Amino acid sequence: LFAGRTHDSTYTLYRLGERLSTGARLYVETGRADGLDTDGDSPNSLHSFTGPPIPQGEGTSVTRAFLDGNHTLISIMARINPSPDWFVGVDSFQLCVEGNWVDTVTVELDPLDGGTDNGFTFTAANWPTQPQGIAYRITSRYPAHPAGSFYYPNLPRLPPIATLTFTKHGTRGNEIQGATTHINSLIIFAYSPCLLRLVCTDVLEYESPTTDMDKLRSTAVSQIIVRRIS
Numbered sequence: 001l002f003a004g005r006t007h008d009s010t011y012t013l014y015r016l017g018e019r020l021s022t023g024a025r026l027y028v029e030t031g032r033a034d035g036l037d038t039d040g041d042s043p044n045s046l047h048s049f050t051g052p053p054i055p056q057g058e059g060t061s062v063t064r065a066f067l068d069g070n071h072t073l074i075s076i077m078a079r080i081n082p083s084p085d086w087f088v089g090v091d092s093f094q095l096c097v098e099g100n101w102v103d104t105v106t107v108e109l110d111p112l113d114g115g116t117d118n119g120f121t122f123t124a125a126n127w128p129t130q131p132q133g134i135a136y137r138i139t140s141r142y143p144a145h146p147a148g149s150f151y152y153p154n155l156p157r158l159p160p161i162a163t164l165t166f167t168k169h170g171t172r173g174n175e176i177q178g179a180t181t182h183i184n185s186l187i188i189f190a191y192s193p194c195l196l197r198l199v200c201t202d203v204l205e206y207e208s209p210t211t212d213m214d215k216l217r218s219t220a221v222s223q224i225i226v227r228r229i230s
Contacts, residue, residue, distance in 0.1 A: 001031070001033060001051055002050065002051045002061060002063075002076060002077065002079070002089075003036045003048075003049070003050045004048075004049050004063075004065060004074060004075055004076035004077070005045045005046075005047065005075050006045065006047045006066060006071050006074050007044055007045040007046060007071050007073050007074075007092075008044050008045075008071050008073065009073065009092070010044045011045050011075075012075075012091075012092070013036070013075035013076075013077060013089075014075070014135055015091055015135065016091065016134075016136055016137060017134055017135070018134055018135065019115065019133070019134055020114050020115065020135055021035075023035025024036065024114070025085075025114060025116045025132070027077060027079060027087075028077070028079055028086070028087045028114035028116065029084075029085050029117065031079050031081060033050060036048075036077070045071065046066060046067065046068060046070075046071035047066040047067070047071075049063055049064065050063065051063035051078075053081075061078075067095060067101075069096075072094060072095055072096035073093060073094055073095070074090065074092075074093050074095060074166070075089065075090060075091050075092055075093070076089050076090050076164065077089040080111065080122075082123050083122050084116075084117035084118070084119030084120075084126075085113060085114035085115070085116045086113055086114070086138070087111075087112050088109040088110070088112060088161060088162045090107055090109070093107065093166075095166060102168065103167070103168050104165065104166065104168065105165070105166050106164070106165040107164045107165075107166075108160035108162075109160055109161060109162040109163060110138065110139075110161065111137075111138040111150055112135060112137055113135065113136050113137075113138050113143075115129060115132060115133030115134045115135045115136060116128065116129055116132055117129055120143060120145045120147050120148040120149065120151075121147060121148070121149045122149050138150050138158070139157065139158060140152040140153065140154075140155040140156070140157055141153050
């Protein structure tokens with residue numbers, strides 16, 4: 001399964017260049033998300049959500065997430081299975097731009113290494129990294145090991161292993177009293193509740209629909225796909 005949080009700028013699910021939390025490490029190594037759920041019990045996160053697992057090398061997974069004016073960022077991790085500690089994801093992706101909720105946006109995802117296991121291939125034996133390293137982006141030339149599943153030194157960059165699309169599904173909310181001098185009392189539907197950080201009680205509902213990707217071809221469609229490169 002994949003797991004995510006909607007949150008404010010003080011919350012971190014994972015961050016490249018930093019060590020994964022205990023819960024994130026457990027997730028990338030085993031797929032267990034219960035530690036992530038514990039990490040998500042924070043006043044700085046609004047919604048903890050998961051999506052169903054993708055049972056084979058290619059597939060789709062759909063879920064919904066909720067955001068409001070104080071929690072306009074979204075972070076997602078999707079473990080690559082099988083793998084030593086690889087995953088795809090987004091860290092603190094902003095869905096409120098210049099005071100407006102994004103209607104739809106597609107993000108191409110590269111494979112990421114959790115920095116907790118030294119394996120170079122999808123089915124490598126357990127080889128813990130001691131001490132634990134930092135999470136980093138896997139490229140066509142790094143790690144530079146000829147046996148690496150992603151090592152294609154003749155490619156300038158790897159094709160995206162997945163894409164993730166956020167689509168605004170709808171809004172719902174309560175009356176806003178005296179939000180600004182130019183917005184009186186109203187139910188916000190067309191306006192931008194993310195602009196009203198201190199008073200907004202609206203909840204914005206996003207869903208991340210997904211479809212298959214043909215041979216890692218880059219397509220701007222609604223999908224989150226985990227696929228091996230063979």
